Amino acid sequence: MREPLRVLIADDELLARKRLSRLLAALPDVSVCGEAVDGDSVLAAVRAGGVDVVLLDIHMPGLSGLDAMALLPLGGPHVIFCTAHAEHAVNAFEHGAVDYVLKPVEAARLQKALERARARLPASPPTSAPTSAPAARAKNVTAPPQASGGSGPAFARLPIPTRQGLVLVSPDAISHASLEDELVTVFTTQGDFLTDFTLNELADKLPAEHFHRVHRRALLNLSHVTRLEPLETGGYLARTARGHSVEVSRQSARELRRMLGLRKGAEDEG
Known part of the structure; x- marks a missing residue:
């Protein structure tokens, strides 16, 4: 059953x-x-x-x-x-x-x-095996544990399909990914790569504790963010360690403030 x-x-x-x-x-x-x-x-x-x-x-x-x-x-x-x-x-x-x-x-x-x-949904663990905390959390992810957020061996290198072939990148090296003109670029400490992955596919394959969909056209690794600059729209402009700028939507900014334990702004009220 x-x-x-x-x-x-x-x-x-x-x-x-x-x-x-x-x-x-x-x-x-x-x-x-x-x-x-x-x-x-x-x-x-x-x-x-x-x-x-x-x-x-x-x-x-x-x-x-x-x-x-x-x-x-x-x-x-x-x-x-x-x-x-x-x-x-x-x-x-x-x-x-x-x-x-x-x-x-x-x-x-x-x-x-x-x-x-x-x-x-990922396959349920065998009923004979004790349920561990990681296994329980896995019920809420969109891909099997070896292909979604976590620190298991499968994430030692992430294969990114590009027009020049597969580029093997550590998820920790990825600062963000953005969609421009229907093409996704993955920005890493090794360089920037155009890829056939969609943002949704990348989101499924990267650790959820670090990577956040901050805009419909951007996926951001908060570990690479050095500054969040407020925008008049109520969102942020996230600055990465390499000097890139990533727009954070107003809705995503509200969620980021909750995650970071920041006091609510006026735009969060009501």
Whole structure:
């Protein structure tokens, strides 16, 4: 028997949450681990742990569903958008959504989306082996332990496919990656490399404790940041040790302040 898929329902409309809860109750191997009514409560629930999949609405008070997804920890739960707004589908998939289900949500369509999410989860450890803390945390990552955040042997060198061949780089040497004109450049202490990896693929392969999606076009290793300069937009301009500048969106800046234990600014209120 498969372990239950732990699903967080995130929608500001009570009737929509009730419908999803009812549909999930009828599906095998699925359990509702909580409900959220806005983006901030989604992030709080995810930080608390125990979430495999988020059923996320697009339009919510405060942070939109897309904003909330951009702030989820790398290697965090998978996202299935459940929304009445079809026009955001392309943007959602570019951000790494597993699926995009239009309201009114039907049982068969929801089950198909959840199976897609389950297929991306790492295999469960054997039942005969004791559950360790790292194994428990692995349930919340998007790739097997050898290919996502951690310090195991697989991360001694990261193969980056480039047009000149594979470049083997230590993740610690990567300061950031950015998307420009549909091409991703990985910036490292060994040089800068154009790669066929997408930002989402890089995010899945790099240690979540250091690498953060700070903008829809940027992935940043906080270990290489020497200064965060405030911008009028409410975001930051992150300066790296090599002198590069990486824009941090307003939403990501809010999350960074929480991570760094900084006092809330005016833009964080409300």
